[in-house]
């Protein structure tokens with residue numbers, strides 16, 4: 316008699332960013348945020364939990380390395396799940412072994428804690444037969460993880476309860492609502508020291524005056540407008556908000572003292588190319604957004620992918636073509652002379668972009684095996 320649950324969970328990319336906490340321990344954000352959940356075809360976390368009365372102790376393995384339970388975020392999640400579980404479950408006090416893996420392309424170097432905690436909490440909720448919205452538990456693992464608990468377009472409401480019970484994620488539209496939406500992840504070569512979003516946003520809360528204005532004045536307006544744009548499938552407005560929002564958090568990062576600079580020259584060149592392309596098309600066809608790193612994530616409609624990929628192919632020649640494209644062939648499109656002129660950006664050194672992932676909006680976590 317053992318219980319086995321296997322679950323996969325997706326990555327999400329915010330268009331309205333979470334940046335700053337009002338409670339460090341419970342992970343309560345200072346502003347609402349909004350994201351698209353990415354399809355699990357290319358990137359997902361996978362977790363298997365085996366619970367058995369025979370096991371002597373709890374173990375947790377992440378990407379093949381044993382982890383200690385001496386981790387506040389992990390123990391907060393476990394404690395909340397057990398609190399919600401029915402006390403009459405026979406396996407409630409069995410020991411378990413957890414194995415988690417991120418199936419991200421190794422070169423991608425993308426944040427994985429969101430998919431990882433969403434996966435862990437989904438698997439635990441299944442094991443302990445909890446049916447409620449458990450996004451607030453995923454949130455206690457990593458803030459952005461609560462948005463990976465749903466597919467499609469997801470709003471994380473900061474909530475107002477001091478215990479964080481109402482700081483939860485909700486789906487505002489399913490993946491099927493805007494099936495034309497595509498996501499390109501341009502993985503940038505960057506050797507600089509990385510600083511964690513957890514530490515950086517804490518420093519922003521402590522030192523940036525602008526952060527308060529962003530959280531209280533800008534984000535509420537932008538969030539409302541962005542939800543409307545998604546509901547109406549208005550790409551023009553959606554793109555403008557997405558880009559302004561990304562620029563806003565990187566301005567806050569710059570206003571943080573000492574500043575945390577995440578974007579590099581390649582990131583800026585991608586943003587310039589997007590603006591030049593949109594201007595050439597006389598409307599927004601592509602939107603960029605950047606998290607706590609130099610990689611550009613582009614939201615665009617399927618009708619723009621081929622032409623914009625030819626812009627990227629032209630500006631960022633690959634060093635190693637085999638490793639360069641995942642999920643889409645090299646664009647066969649030759650860039651027109653007009654468009655080259657309009658871009659007015661020099662061709663970059665080969666290898667500035669390491670890797671491109673082509674994906675779309677997808678579903679929420681999925682249970683692969685039932686206990």
Ligand code: DP6
Nearest residue numbers: 329332333457458459512513606607
């Ligand atoms: C820039 O969720 O990784 O990606 O809650 O401290 O674990 P913790 O931080 P995390 O921060 C994500 C920040 C972001 C913006 C976003 O995803 O909304």
